[in-house]
Amino acid sequence: MNPELSSSTLHGVVERILEEAAFVLTQPAHEPGPQDHLLQVKLPFSGLRLAEMPSLHGEFQLVGSRTFGQSLAANLLGIDDSDERAVDGALDAMRELLNMVGGAIMEAMFLGSPAGKLGVPLCCAEPCSLGTVVARANCATCLVTEDGELIAVAIVLGDQTT
Amino acid sequence: MSYTVLVVDDSSIIRYMVKRSITMADLEVASFHEAVDGFEALAVLSRTSVDVMFLDLNMPGMGGVELVEKMARDNLLSKIAVIVFSAEHNPERVEMLLKLGVRAYLKKPFRPEGVREVIRTVLLRGDP
Numbered sequence: 055m056n057p058e059l060s061s062s063t064l065h066g067v068v069e070r071i072l073e074e075a076a077f078v079l080t081q082p083a084h085e086p087g088p089q090d091h092l093l094q095v096k097l098p099f100s101g102l103r104l105a106e107m108p109s110l111h112g113e114f115q116l117v118g119s120r121t122f123g124q125s126l127a128a129n130l131l132g133i134d135d136s137d138e139r140a141v142d143g144a145l146d147a148m149r150e151l152l153n154m155v156g157g158a159i160m161e162a163m164f165l166g167s168p169a170g171k172l173g174v175p176l177c178c179a180e181p182c183s184l185g186t187v188v189a190r191a192n193c194a195t196c197l198v199t200e201d202g203e204l205i206a207v208a209i210v211l212g213d214q215t216t
Numbered sequence: 217m218s219y220t221v222l223v224v225d226d227s228s229i230i231r232y233m234v235k236r237s238i239t240m241a242d243l244e245v246a247s248f249h250e251a252v253d254g255f256e257a258l259a260v261l262s263r264t265s266v267d268v269m270f271l272d273l274n275m276p277g278m279g280g281v282e283l284v285e286k287m288a289r290d291n292l293l294s295k296i297a298v299i300v301f302s303a304e305h306n307p308e309r310v311e312m313l314l315k316l317g318v319r320a321y322l323k324k325p326f327r328p329e330g331v332r333e334v335i336r337t338v339l340l341r342g343d344p
Contacts, residue, residue, distance in 0.1 A: 075325030076325075130229050130233060139232075143229050146227050146228055150324075153274070153303040153324065154303045154324050156303065157304045157305060158303075160304065160305075161305045171304070172274055172304045173274065174226070
């Protein structure tokens with residue numbers, strides 16, 4: 055039987071991927087906070103199968119500050135936060151993080167019926183707020199902090215993707 | 217022996233990470249090339265003799281599966297050692313890629329040690 059696709063499952067995956075990929079340790083957070091003008095990336099998926107439900111499609115979404123993206127890029131590259139490559143790589147790093155989180159979620163949920171497919175991570179042109187993303191999520195949400203920076207990961211199913 | 221390496225990924229961060237991992241693996245590299253998708257990879261392959269290619273699957277433009285399928289139909293390109301890496305781990309897709317000639321599959325996130333192990337397995341064992 056598939057594990058439940060819950061905020062708890064999502065949180066465990068986000069925490070593990072951040073630690074494995076970038077040596078980033080996070081703490082759980084419970085309030086979206088007032089942060090806005092954040093970077094957002096989205097990763098479409100299809101063929102997600104939960105117990106006794108039809109195949110689902112939707113999006114994984116990640117929102118965080120440019121400071122977080124820059125720090126993530128620096129960790130992935132093994133360079134200093136102030137390095138130009140980390141500054142330029144903030145969004146790229148967030149796309150890759152969401153890609154890895156999405157892949158791990160899909161793998162965790164399929165357990166032998168691998169029909170799902172990930173798309174290509176997309177950067178959103180418009181800045182957004184943590185509250186908006188959390189309010190829009192209709193499946194699972196994960197809020198964590200890393201060095202004071204709030205990060206939200208959400209799963210939005212079906213027609214509510216934007 | 218020194219190798220000509222091509223890394224195909226739309227993320228410059230991943231391309232850099234692979235390059236760094238290859239360096240850490242002590243693989244002797246004759247030249248190192250990069251491409252952001254399958255189209256660019258084919259352009260590189262048309263003018264360069266590549267020994268080993270690290271290939272992402274999900275990319276805008278031409279993705280990794282389409283590129284592997286094209287390479288499998290070409291006498292010369294099918295001899296290149298292709299190592300696929302992806303965040304998506306679909307066993308059916310992995311099996312299909314291996315049947316098309318892909319030598320190994322690395323799951324993201326990967327560590328330099330993982331890349332080093334795959335390089336040793338794929339290149340140093342001397343498979344055709």
